[in-house]
Structures are given as structure tokens and as C-alpha cells.
Amino acid sequence: MSAEIRDLTDAEARAALVCKWGEVPDDVLPAWVAEMDYAVAEPIIEAVQRAVAIGMTGYPRPADSPGLGTAYAGWADRRFGHAVDAGRVLATADVTAGVRLALDVAAPSGGLVFPVPGYSPQLAMAEITGRRRHDLVVDPDAERAELDLDQLAHHFENGARVLLLTQPHNPWGRVFTRAELEGVRDVVLRHGGFVVSDEIHAPLVLDGREHVPYLSVEGTADHTVAVVAASKGFNIAGLKCAQLVTGSRRLHTALAEAPMARNDSWSTIGVEASIAAYTHGDAWLDALLVRLAAQRDLLGSLLAEHLPLARMRPVEATYLAWLDLRAYGHDDPAAVALERQRVKLAAGHDYQPGLDGHVRLNFATSPARLTAILERLAAAVTSP
Known part of the structure; x- marks a missing residue:
């Protein structure tokens, strides 16, 4: 059985992902919480709908x-x-x-x-x-x-x-x-x-x-x-x-x-x-892994273009990139990105107290959104 990964629109993501998208103002592009901006696999939707339809809520x-x-x-x-x-x-x-x-x-x-x-x-x-x-x-x-x-x-x-x-x-x-x-x-x-x-x-x-x-x-x-x-x-x-x-x-x-x-x-x-x-869920997951690998590779290209001094740990799994941005001189680049360019990343010091200059970036989104995230991040941390 073939499967495909469908990108949520901004409106759909805001309605579905009430933490990732709902906890930020409408002008903020979210790349923080570990949730994907993709529609749920059809077998899961069908199973949940069947359960609710028969009242399996106890x-x-x-x-x-x-x-x-x-x-x-x-x-x-x-x-x-x-x-x-x-x-x-x-x-x-x-x-x-x-x-x-x-x-x-x-x-x-x-x-x-x-x-x-x-x-x-x-x-x-x-x-x-x-x-x-x-x-x-x-x-x-x-x-x-x-x-x-x-x-x-x-x-x-x-x-x-x-x-x-x-x-x-x-x-x-x-x-x-x-x-x-x-x-x-x-x-x-x-x-x-x-x-x-x-x-x-x-x-x-x-x-x-x-x-x-x-x-x-x-x-x-x-x-x-x-x-x-x-x-x-x-x-x-x-x-x-x-x-x-x-x-x-x-x-x-x-x-x-x-x-x-x-x-x-x-x-x-x-x-x-x-x-x-x-x-x-195997077919959907296989399609997801292809998409995530492509997103990771796109992220690498965008970093080389916009943030050449950034360092990304090799991403062998997950849809989360650990970025070292110390070369750009900000102790808390996540805060800088949010304040200057309205893009929300996860602050590195949340994962290791006292560690400056790092962010965690969620790339499980559309290519267009990922491009916008990197462009905003670069504009934030490279501007005087």
C-alpha cells in the first residue's frame, strides 16, 4: 500500500497542534516542540473515528x-x-x-x-x-x-x-x-x-x-x-x-x-x-522517513547558504537538529531569533544548563516553512 505525507496548512496546524502552534502568536513561525506539521496517518484516523463512534471513551x-x-x-x-x-x-x-x-x-x-x-x-x-x-x-x-x-x-x-x-x-x-x-x-x-x-x-x-x-x-x-x-x-x-x-x-x-x-x-x-x-502504519512511516531525510538535507543546504559558521550534529534519527551557533556571538540565539525575527526554536540551555550558543530546531515541516525558518534565523543572528 502506498502512502503519502500531507503538509498541514498554517490554519490546519494551528488548529491541530495546540501546543506547538497555539502557544505562539500568529506572527511567530514555530520550530520548537517535537511535533510534526503533517496530517496523521489514515489508519490511525480511521481507528480513532471507529472508537469514538462506538463510544469507546471509558x-x-x-x-x-x-x-x-x-x-x-x-x-x-x-x-x-x-x-x-x-x-x-x-x-x-x-x-x-x-x-x-x-x-x-x-x-x-x-x-x-x-x-x-x-x-x-x-x-x-x-x-x-x-x-x-x-x-x-x-x-x-x-x-x-x-x-x-x-x-x-x-x-x-x-x-x-x-x-x-x-x-x-x-x-x-x-x-x-x-x-x-x-x-x-x-x-x-x-x-x-x-x-x-x-x-x-x-x-x-x-x-x-x-x-x-x-x-x-x-x-x-x-x-x-x-x-x-x-x-x-x-x-x-x-x-x-x-x-x-x-x-x-x-x-x-x-x-x-x-x-x-x-x-x-x-x-x-x-x-x-x-x-x-x-x-x-508501516507504509506511512516509510514515506515519512523519506520526507524527513529530504528535510534534513535541505536544512544542511540552507545552513551552508545562510549560516556557514553554524555546526549541525549529524542527524541520524528524529526530526530534530542540534545546532551550534556560538560563532555568531549570542549566548541565547533562540531568544534572539524570537525577538528579532519571530521564529521560535528550543533554547540549547534547556537541554544542558549553562551551555550557550545552541538551539534545537524541528525540521518536520514543509520545505517552504523550513526555508523561511532558516532565513529568519540567519537574519536574526547575523544582524548587528
């Missing part, structure tokens, strides 16, 4: 909903070659809620290692769960964003017990190789550590690269909870349904038996949408 089934587990297991096998036990797939409200639940009920007590720059809401995850945060810092001048295994070992030797791994990574756009993940596993095993693997961007691996689920790496089942979702790949974050995946009966039981107050509020409609995405 409470969801318990977290071990077999339909959702079966759908995700089939998806993981097709897309990643990963054999998942459908009975060890649990629903949760979203990935951040799932990470918090895993830390609260499955992970050992002790410090939390968090690679930075990192997804900004999760910077507070250690404090929220009563842990000390250990930042695993990536050198902003390094050629490629890589996890420093010696630094990781140092943190485990100094009170950390858990690694919150985001892979593919936001905002670096990195896809970690199997060899890299095996290196992480070896450090974790050597120090008796634990991993919560946030794999929300797993569907969005570009250029035919391989996403390696951390749980697919030999020797990880007893120390890992993976948190996955269709939300980023299919633009359905507002429908509230992520999944917790384990390879261990002990960890599955700890999560499944958590009190309702720790894990509830995922959506019945979200379950139906996720099942549709995992079961019938």
Missing part, C-alpha cells in the same frame, strides 16, 4: 492489554528484528511517566546518570524520584556525540546506580550502534547498574540505519526497562499511550503490580491509535 483495560502487547511485539519484530514477549508489554500514559514509574518501582536506589545535552523535561527526573543527578557530558566541540564509557564508569563508582539512556538520542539525533550499546552493557554489568532506555524516537531512524533496542543486546534483560511509544513516529502524543517493555519476569511483575496511583491515565483511544500505528 477507562482502558488493565496495563497488560493483550491487543497492545501483540501489536507492539509484531512491530518490534518487523522493524527491529527484536523478539518481544507480548505479555511483557505494559501500557502507561507517556514516555516520561513510564520512565518515572520504572525508576520508582523497578530500579535500585541511588544516583541517576543522565547524558547531556538531554531531553529537557527529564533533567528534573533525578530530583523528582529522589535521586542525585550525575551528568554524562558530551563535549560540544567533539566531532561526533558519543557516550564516554570511562565517564559512565566513574559515575557508577561514585554513587550512581541507574543510567537513563535516550536512544535514538534527543537532541543529538544519534543512533547508537550495537557495539556502542554492548559497551554500555559491559559497564553497567561491571558495576551492578540498571538502565531505563527511552526509545520514543526508535521509529524515526533515517537512511536505512538500524535501531538496536537495548533489550535486544545479550545480557540486558535483568537490568533494563525500555519505554517505547508510537507517539513521536506517528504524531499522536496527545492520545497518551506509551509502553513499558521488559525481558525479565521479575521486572515485569514489579511494574504490573504497581499501585494504580503510580501508573494510570493512559487513554483508551490512545491504545486503539497505537495498535493501528503498529499494525497498519
